[in-house]
Amino acid sequence: MIFKVRLIPVKMNEFYGFANEEDLKEIGIIHGDRLKLVKGSKSITIFPQPSQIVARGEIGIPINIAEELKVKDGEEIKAFPISRPKSVEYIRKKLSGKKLSKDEIYEIIEDIVNNSLSEIELTAFVVSNYLVGMDFDEIEWMTRAMIETGETISFEKGIVVDKHSIGGVPGNKISLIIVPTVASAGLLIPKTASRAITSASGTADTMEVLANVNLSVEEIKEITERVGGVIAWGGATNIAPADDKIIRVEYPLSLDPKPQLLASVMAKKGAVGAKHVVIDIPVGEGAKISDMKRGRELSSDFVELGRRLGLNVTCAITYGGQPIGRAVGPALEAKEALKAMEERKGSSSLLEKSFGIAGILFEMAGIAMNGYEYAKELFMKGKTHEKFLEIVEAQGGEIRRSEEIMVGENTHTFTASFEGAVVAVRNKAIVKIARAAGAPKDKGAGIVIHKKKGEVVKKGDPLFTIYAEKDWKLQNAVETARSDFPIIVSGMILDRYPSFKVM
Ligand SMILES: O=P(O)(O)OC[C@H]1O[C@H](OP(=O)(O)O)[C@H](O)[C@@H]1O
Numbered sequence: 344m345i346f347k348v349r350l351i352p353v354k355m356n357e358f359y360g361f362a363n364e365e366d367l368k369e370i371g372i373i374h375g376d377r378l379k380l381v382k383g384s385k386s387i388t389i390f391p392q393p394s395q396i397v398a399r400g401e402i403g404i405p406i407n408i409a410e411e412l413k414v415k416d417g418e419e420i421k422a423f424p425i426s427r428p429k430s431v432e433y434i435r436k437k438l439s440g441k442k443l444s445k446d447e448i449y450e451i452i453e454d455i456v457n458n459s460l461s462e463i464e465l466t467a468f469v470v471s472n473y474l475v476g477m478d479f480d481e482i483e484w485m486t487r488a489m490i491e492t493g494e495t496i497s498f499e500k501g502i503v504v505d506k507h508s509i510g511g512v513p514g515n516k517i518s519l520i521i522v523p524t525v526a527s528a529g530l531l532i533p534k535t536a537s538r539a540i541t542s543a544s545g546t547a548d549t550m551e552v553l554a555n556v557n558l559s560v561e562e563i564k565e566i567t568e569r570v571g572g573v574i575a576w577g578g579a580t581n582i583a584p585a586d587d588k589i590i591r592v593e594y595p596l597s598l599d600p601k602p603q604l605l606a607s608v609m610a611k612k613g614a615v616g617a618k619h620v621v622i623d624i625p626v627g628e629g630a631k632i633s634d635m636k637r638g639r640e641l642s643s644d645f646v647e648l649g650r651r652l653g654l655n656v657t658c659a660i661t662y663g664g665q666p667i668g669r670a671v672g673p674a675l676e677a678k679e680a681l682k683a684m685e686e687r688k689g690s691s692s693l694l695e696k697s698f699g700i701a702g703i704l705f706e707m708a709g710i711a712m713n714g715y716e717y718a719k720e721l722f723m724k725g726k727t728h729e730k731f732l733e734i735v736e737a738q739g740g741e742i743r744r745s746e747e748i749m750v751g752e753n754t755h756t757f758t759a760s761f762e763g764a765v766v767a768v769r770n771k772a773i774v775k776i777a778r779a780a781g782a783p784k785d786k787g788a789g790i791v792i793h794k795k796k797g798e799v800v801k802k803g804d805p806l807f808t809i810y811a812e813k814d815w816k817l818q819n820a821v822e823t824a825r826s827d828f829p830i831i832v833s834g835m836i837l838d839r840y841p842s843f844k845v846m
Pocket residue numbers: 506507508509510511512515518535536537538539540541542543544545546547599
């Protein structure tokens with residue numbers, strides 16, 4: 344069928360288009376079916392949505408798709424229905440509990456990269472990995488497929504190292520300190536990070552407060568060779584491009600199944616040709632991994648996957664039972680990290696962890712016997728700070744001082760209603776509140792924790808402050824905090840059952 348193009352002034356992540364209901368009926372397309380649009384030598388597959396905004400004979404195309412297809416408003420275009428890709432069958436095979444072959448996994452990943460799978464199909468793939476899982480061969484094939492369907496970087500000289508956290512602990516801004524520390528010692532660290540998956544700010548969201556994180560592969564290479572390191576968003580590069588598309592469906596579900604987690608992290612490390620890699624595995628209540636046993640199992644999976652891919656991997660099992668440092672949310676976290684570098688002091692959970700992980704990289708690369716001490720020395724001498732500012736500048740950032748970082752102007756502080764000691768700062772509640780306040784999209788939204796586990800509080804002491812850019816989001820976050828209180832003080836009544844009050 345021939346359609347006349349109607350440009351719709353929106354950009355859509357998914358490949359949607361709009362067609363008149365009558366036309367769709369005539370071609371025999373129902374919800375979830377695909378339509379291939381062909382213009383000259385170019386073609387794109389869309390999921391047409393029935394809509395009255397286009398007349399019969401017209402096809403509504405979002406501007407980003409029109410750009411890709413190089414079509415203009417009013418032009419004619421050929422369209423015909425196509426069947427579902429084979430990979431949908433493979434996803435169903437996984438859902439029924441079976442092992443996939445190497446070719447099947449490659450086809451799924453290729454279809455993800457080419458936007459040939461709908462969000463529903465992609466979600467089914469993630470859920471199948473959550474429910475059924477994958478064996479080691481499948482995980483290796485998926486990781487290799489993710490690397491091979493994107494661009495890779497190779498460095499001609501220098502020792503390339505990298506770090507990655509599996510995530511799951513709020514406030515984990517350690518990469519902002521580790522990358523410059525490691526780079527200041529002469530190692531190369533082309534770090535790509537994801538945006539938030541289960542937290543309120545991923546490293547890419549945090550770094551974006553200070554600099555441009557949308558770097559191309561060429562820019563990552565050039566900046567790393569020139570200043571020693573970068574902190575870039577993996578989703579903007581063409582490095583493991585399937586990764587960010589998968590993360591987009593993981594984020595709303597706060598779900599990060601083990602096969603996806605392993606492949607997501609290791610594909611990014613493999614693609615930049617890292618020789619030595621440290622994986623941070625936070626373990627604790629409310630983190631992705633709740634106990635040491637599972638932490639060790641996951642460590643051994645990372646080491647084995649590294650061995651298969653030719654990367655030397657060490658895992659650091661870290662304490663993840665409460666947030667790292669005191670700030671949660673993009674701008675607040677960027678501020679906390681930069682302030683610590685400026686003042687050469689900060690929260691011990693932030694600094695100890697950063698020195699520890701940078702230290703392991705130093706030992707793996709053979710440039711220090713006591714890596715922790717070496718990292719601490721570089722930090723205390725101001726080398727970390729100096730290098731961080733160089734990296735920010737190289738990535739086009741203009742902020743030089745932590746005071747320049749703007750945070751949300753609408754705030755609310757919760758105080759202790761009696762004396763006691765903090766027995767828990769609950770990760771999941773902290774994330775829920777920070778997200779309700781607007782993080783990670785609203786950069787200035789988040790939480791500052793005034794009292795952490797073990798600290799003594801007096802009646803009236805501030806426990807935590809919520810920051811929001813918009814007042815209505817602050818009110819939402821305050822309500823969320825009231826119903827799911829994040830800081831537990833000993834002696835506190837956690838719940839009342841039955842909950843009715845006798846008047
Ligand atoms: O906590 P959640 O949001 O699940 O995980 C996502 C975060 O974990 C990783 O950390 P890093 O880049 O090594 O610092 C990712 O890149 C991302 O920043």
